[in-house]
Amino acid sequence: MRTIEWDANLCQLRMIDQRLLPGRFEVIALASVQEVADAIRTMAVRGAPAIGASAAFGMALAACCSNASSLPEFKGELHQAAEMLRASRPTAVNLFWAIQRMLDLIEQPPGGAASVDDLRALLVAEAQRIADEDVEINRQMAANGAALIEDGDTVIHHCNTGSLATVDWGTALGVIRMAHERGKRVHVLVDETRPRLQGARLTAWELEQYGISYEIITDNMAGYMLRTGQAQKVFFGADRVTANGDVANKIGTYMLSLAAHANGVPVYAVVPTSTIDLALPSGDFIPIEERDPSEVLDIQIHGEKVVPEGAKARNPAFDVTPHTLLTAIVTEKGVVYPPFSSSLPRILRGE
Numbered sequence: 001m002r003t004i005e006w007d008a009n010l011c012q013l014r015m016i017d018q019r020l021l022p023g024r025f026e027v028i029a030l031a032s033v034q035e036v037a038d039a040i041r042t043m044a045v046r047g048a049p050a051i052g053a054s055a056a057f058g059m060a061l062a063a064c065c066s067n068a069s070s071l072p073e074f075k076g077e078l079h080q081a082a083e084m085l086r087a088s089r090p091t092a093v094n095l096f097w098a099i100q101r102m103l104d105l106i107e108q109p110p111g112g113a114a115s116v117d118d119l120r121a122l123l124v125a126e127a128q129r130i131a132d133e134d135v136e137i138n139r140q141m142a143a144n145g146a147a148l149i150e151d152g153d154t155v156i157h158h159c160n161t162g163s164l165a166t167v168d169w170g171t172a173l174g175v176i177r178m179a180h181e182r183g184k185r186v187h188v189l190v191d192e193t194r195p196r197l198q199g200a201r202l203t204a205w206e207l208e209q210y211g212i213s214y215e216i217i218t219d220n221m222a223g224y225m226l227r228t229g230q231a232q233k234v235f236f237g238a239d240r241v242t243a244n245g246d247v248a249n250k251i252g253t254y255m256l257s258l259a260a261h262a263n264g265v266p267v268y269a270v271v272p273t274s275t276i277d278l279a280l281p282s283g284d285f286i287p288i289e290e291r292d293p294s295e296v297l298d299i300q301i302h303g304e305k306v307v308p309e310g311a312k313a314r315n316p317a318f319d320v321t322p323h324t325l326l327t328a329i330v331t332e333k334g335v336v337y338p339p340f341s342s343s344l345p346r347i348l349r350g351e
Contacts, residue, residue, distance in 0.1 A: 001027070002135075002168045003050050006057055006128055011064040013057045017044045018164055022205040033062040033081040040088040040095070043196070047165020048239045048275055049134050052094030055085045056127035059102040063123040066116070074116045075106055078123075090287040091248055091318050092239040093277045098130055131167045137272045137332040138169035145175030145235075145270055145330040146182060153179075153232045154187045156222055156260075159250035160202035161237035161270065172235040172270040173203060175330065180212050188214040189231055191222060193250060195295045195315065219252045223259040234260045238271045245323030245340025246283030247271075251316055257325040266327040273331050276344055283320030291315045 004015040013030045019042065020026050028044065030036050036058030039045050045054050062081035068074035082099045089095060105126050106119050149155065155176060159165075162173035170177065180186050188207060193199035200216050207214045217225065225231045234256060240248040247253070247269045260267045280286060296313035299306045307313075329336040333350065336343045 002131070003047075003164055004045060004054055004057065004131065004167060006060070006124070006131070008124075011061070013054070013061060015039065015045050015054065016164065018046055018202060019044050021164075022201055031061065032065055033058045033084060036061060037084050037088045040085070046198070047160065048092040048094040048237065049138070049166040049171065049272060050164070051089065051092050052098035052274065053127070053131045053134055053167050055088075055095050056098040056102055056130045058085050059099065060124045060127040063120045066120070068116055071114075071116060071119070074119065078103065078106055089289060091289045092275075094239075094272075094274050097274050101130065102126060134167040134272070135169055137274075138166050138171060138174050139178075140332040141171060141270055141272065141330055142169060142174040142178035144332070144335055145172075145268065146178040146184075148266075148268060148328075148330070148335070149175065149179040149184055149186060149233060151184045153184070154189060154230060155233045155235055156189045156191065156217075156225060156231045156256065157203060158191045158199065158219075158234075158236040158253050158256055159193045160198040160206070161235075162203060162206040164202050164206060165237065170206075171237040171272070172268070173206060175235060175268075175270055176212065177210055180210065186212060188212060189222070189225055190214050190216045191219050191252065191256070192216060193252060194219055195299075198250065219255075222256050226259050226263045226265050231265060234265055234267045236269060238269045238275055239318060240280070240286050241269070241271055241276045241329065241344070242280040242282050242286065243278045243341060243344065244282050245326060245329065245338065245344060246286075247321045247323070247326065247329075248283060248286045248288070248318050249321065251319050254319040254321045254325075257321045261325045267321075267325055268328055268330055269321075269326055270330040273333060273348055276331075276348060278345060278348070283322065286318075286320055288319070289317040291317050 162170035191199045238247045238249045293313040
């Protein structure tokens with residue numbers, strides 16, 4: 001199944017609960033915008049494209065659940081739903097992009113829809129369109145990026161960017177999957193991605209499904225692998241790309257990119273164009289989510305807590321990789337090379 005799917009009969013959003021993988025595969029059904037916001041906040045669903053599509057369906061749920069009898073009342077409820085969803089996670093620009101696309105629809109509906117029922121139907125259809133577009137975009141990105149992988153390459157991959165991070169197929173892991181399906185021998189070194197272990201839990205699980213060769217490494221092993229020539233490429237996704245090409249991605253991406261750059265190993269970010277935010281000049285302006293320190297502190301080995309009682313922790317969920325460390329950015333419209341300040345606007349214009 002897709003990571004997220006709309007149940008038209010019950011007006012529910014069904015999604016794979018990623019908090020339970022790989023131990024259990026469970027699908028949860030969400031029936032309100034509050035439940036969608038909670039699922040995004042608690043990372044039942046994660047990955048910038050999947051978060052964006054989930055937010056769109058959250059807006060559709062708000063529309064389906066509304067009892068408003070007038071257009072002003074209905075639009076007011078949708079704007080309240082948008083604020084709730086915006087507050088769920090701050091870094092992924094796809095979340096805000098999808099919400100704005102839904103709000104634009106109610107303000108300027110095609111054909112001049114004049115009733116609450118008309119707008120409700122349009123919102124559900126638009127959310128489904130966003131989800132379907134995501135799948136096609138990912139397939140095109142995978143095709144564009146697969147050409148960058150040589151037969152026999154070992155690739156370091158950070159976090160999870162496969163089908164689970166999108167509606168289907170994936171971004172950076174989608175590139176690796178496409179190269180594999182085209183017959184290239186690819187081996188993946190999977191960063192654990194602490195503290196929530198998206199690599200060890202989710203990417204490894206997906207690679208098992210695809211039959212792609214892999215080994216899990218701790219995040220602090222990547223530099224050794226790069227220094228000793230045991231990896232030829234680095235691939236990861238992104239939650240936001242700024243006008244100069246700076247990339248916000250899961251914490252640890254910056255250190256990985258520094259090590260790759262120092263050892264002459266190409267570094268590729270794979271993102272849909274909806275993740276590019278030309279309104280921000282650089283990564284210095286990207287809001288970085290700070291999550292609950294318990295994600296760092298509540299670690300046990302053999303049933304024993306690792307850290308001392310009373311220990312404190314910091315838990316930024318993302319870091320920013322400067323554009324100077326990137327070899328290229330792969331999008332559905334093509335592979336973008338430096339200088340990004342000029343090439344990113346051109347790719348968005350379709351040039």
